[in-house]
Amino acid sequence: MSMLLIFILCAFIRAHEATPKQCFSNLFPFGVASAAFQTEGAWNVSGKGESIWDRYTHEHPELVFDHNNADVATDSYHKYEDDVKIAKQLGVTFYRFSISWPRILPTGLRNKINEDGLKYYHNVIDALLRENIVPVVTMYHWDLPQSLQDLGGWTNPTIAEYYVDYARVLFENYGHKVNTWLTFNEPLSFCHDGYGGYDAPGSRSSGFEDYLCGHNVLRAHGMTFRMFQREFSHLKASVGITLDLSWLEPATTSADDQEAAETARQFRFGWFSHPILSKEGDYPRVMRESIDRNSKRQGFFRSRLPSFTPEEVDMIKNSYHFLGLNHYTTYLVSKGSGKISTKPSFDDDMGVKISQNPSWPKTNSTWLRVVPWGFRKTLNWVKNSFNNPLLIITENGVPFEAGLQDVKRVNYIEAYLRSLHDAIYKDGCNVFGYTYWSLMDNYEWMRGYSERFGLFEVDYKSSNLTRSARLSAAFYSTVARTKCIPDNFNYYNYDVTK
Numbered sequence: 335m336s337m338l339l340i341f342i343l344c345a346f347i348r349a350h351e352a353t354p355k356q357c358f359s360n361l362f363p364f365g366v367a368s369a370a371f372q373t374e375g376a377w378n379v380s381g382k383g384e385s386i387w388d389r390y391t392h393e394h395p396e397l398v399f400d401h402n403n404a405d406v407a408t409d410s411y412h413k414y415e416d417d418v419k420i421a422k423q424l425g426v427t428f429y430r431f432s433i434s435w436p437r438i439l440p441t442g443l444r445n446k447i448n449e450d451g452l453k454y455y456h457n458v459i460d461a462l463l464r465e466n467i468v469p470v471v472t473m474y475h476w477d478l479p480q481s482l483q484d485l486g487g488w489t490n491p492t493i494a495e496y497y498v499d500y501a502r503v504l505f506e507n508y509g510h511k512v513n514t515w516l517t518f519n520e521p522l523s524f525c526h527d528g529y530g531g532y533d534a535p536g537s538r539s540s541g542f543e544d545y546l547c548g549h550n551v552l553r554a555h556g557m558t559f560r561m562f563q564r565e566f567s568h569l570k571a572s573v574g575i576t577l578d579l580s581w582l583e584p585a586t587t588s589a590d591d592q593e594a595a596e597t598a599r600q601f602r603f604g605w606f607s608h609p610i611l612s613k614e615g616d617y618p619r620v621m622r623e624s625i626d627r628n629s630k631r632q633g634f635f636r637s638r639l640p641s642f643t644p645e646e647v648d649m650i651k652n653s654y655h656f657l658g659l660n661h662y663t664t665y666l667v668s669k670g671s672g673k674i675s676t677k678p679s680f681d682d683d684m685g686v687k688i689s690q691n692p693s694w695p696k697t698n699s700t701w702l703r704v705v706p707w708g709f710r711k712t713l714n715w716v717k718n719s720f721n722n723p724l725l726i727i728t729e730n731g732v733p734f735e736a737g738l739q740d741v742k743r744v745n746y747i748e749a750y751l752r753s754l755h756d757a758i759y760k761d762g763c764n765v766f767g768y769t770y771w772s773l774m775d776n777y778e779w780m781r782g783y784s785e786r787f788g789l790f791e792v793d794y795k796s797s798n799l800t801r802s803a804r805l806s807a808a809f810y811s812t813v814a815r816t817k818c819i820p821d822n823f824n825y826y827n828y829d830v831t832k
């Protein structure tokens with residue numbers, strides 16, 4: 335059944351259901367997620383092309399926290415059946431995974447389709463379907479073919495057409511089996527941190543290439559959605575995009591800080607959501623005005639933020655069936671100094687100060703503190719800003735130290751689910767699914783294997799990369815099966831393998 339249908343059914347049931355304890359509707363889908371580069375390994379096996387993350391982590395191991403690469407990762411290319419088995423153990427409704435563009439099109443272009451690559455994802459999808467687990471496919475989770483980066487990657491406008499060609503290959507080959515698609519995962523991350531920061535491809539020109547990247551990603555997304563409508567509407571599938579929004583809370587109650595927080599939300603989320611979800615389309619006004627103004631002050635002849643044609647604004651506006659939302663943590667925002675340097679930067683354009691409250695509980699990550707109330711605020715802000723769009727939480731999760739008795743992760747999931755429950759049942763936010771990141775520990779980009787987000791622990795020292803259920807797997811499995819947040823979860827007597 336299409337996820338969209340499930341969503342609509344959920345809406346109906348929700349409207350007619352009282353929720354005495356914290357239970358979600360019977361059809362509310364719980365899932366788990368992963369991504370190709372972080373799990374597959376087999377980086378140069380069976381005709382796969384090189385990705386920008388292969389190149390970057392091979393050339394710059396010193397930039398990765400633990401100096402590791404993802405050549406093997408969790409070896410899911412060979413162990414996908416094990417992954418499906420543990421997802422099945424959890425009792426989840428769906429599994430969100432991504433397809434590696436260079437595994438399907440090694441040159442990035444449609445001149446050569448890698449049959450082994452196509453076969454691999456058929457195998458994954460078929461294994462999921464056999465277990466009644468719905469495949470939710472992300473078409474792009476950051477692993478751009480290196481050959482396209484050599485042409486400028488996401489800063490080259492023609493990439494939007496190449497992306498549409500790639501997306502068409504996916505719809506043609508998997509469209510009869512997959513009915514929930516996400517075009518992109520977190521463009522803020524791969525444009526801001528990749529083209530404007532220290533992630534692959536490591537171009538590092540903040541305030542310039544990040545905006546070019548965002549512009550072409552938005553065009554590619556809109557063009558793909560329209561291509562889907564024109565050529566594949568008979569498939570009855572749903573196409574969305576995953577955006578990430580950490581909650582941005584004003585640091586104080588002052589009007590300046592309130593305004594600064596809203597500006598930060600527009601720069602970090604509105605950048606991608608406003609062109610797609612708002613009534614008027616195009617970039618948020620505050621972004622347009624600030625970047626135009628700063629570009630002028632820095633002596634540029636034209637704005638560093640490119641402009642859409644009116645046709646592009648229309649094409650991108652409303653190009654979604656549902657929104658995917660990733661949410662992990664919260665930041666505090668206060669008014670910036672108003673100074674800008676002669677060298678462009680996204681941060682100067684945004685013009686605010688961002689911090690975290692040191693009293694918020696820490697995790698094993700550099701940026702993620704546990705702030706469950708921020709989840710509810712995020713969802714309400716999206717609801718109020720964009721007319722309550724249909725959305726699915728495509729990621730939420732937390733890294734803690736290795737070990738199976740991960741009580742802290744259980745507490746995180748429980749607290750965030752309660753916040754989500756309030757957002758849905760008290761505030762009426764249109765959320766129709768929740769995804770825990772991640773099914774198992776995996777390669778966490780520039781943090782290597784040092785940050786473990788998994789419900790299942792991966793023993794990187796064992797020859798077969800053993801996956802073992804953590805306590806959080808038992809907890810999440812209870813939620814996925816009962817659709818309720820357990821009031822008294824029995825921490826020590828639950829066997830997830832049953």
Ligand code: NOJ
Binds near residue numbers: 771787
């Ligand atoms: C967002 C990204 O989509 C995913 O790849 C990453 O591992 C998680 N956040 C955790 O940082």
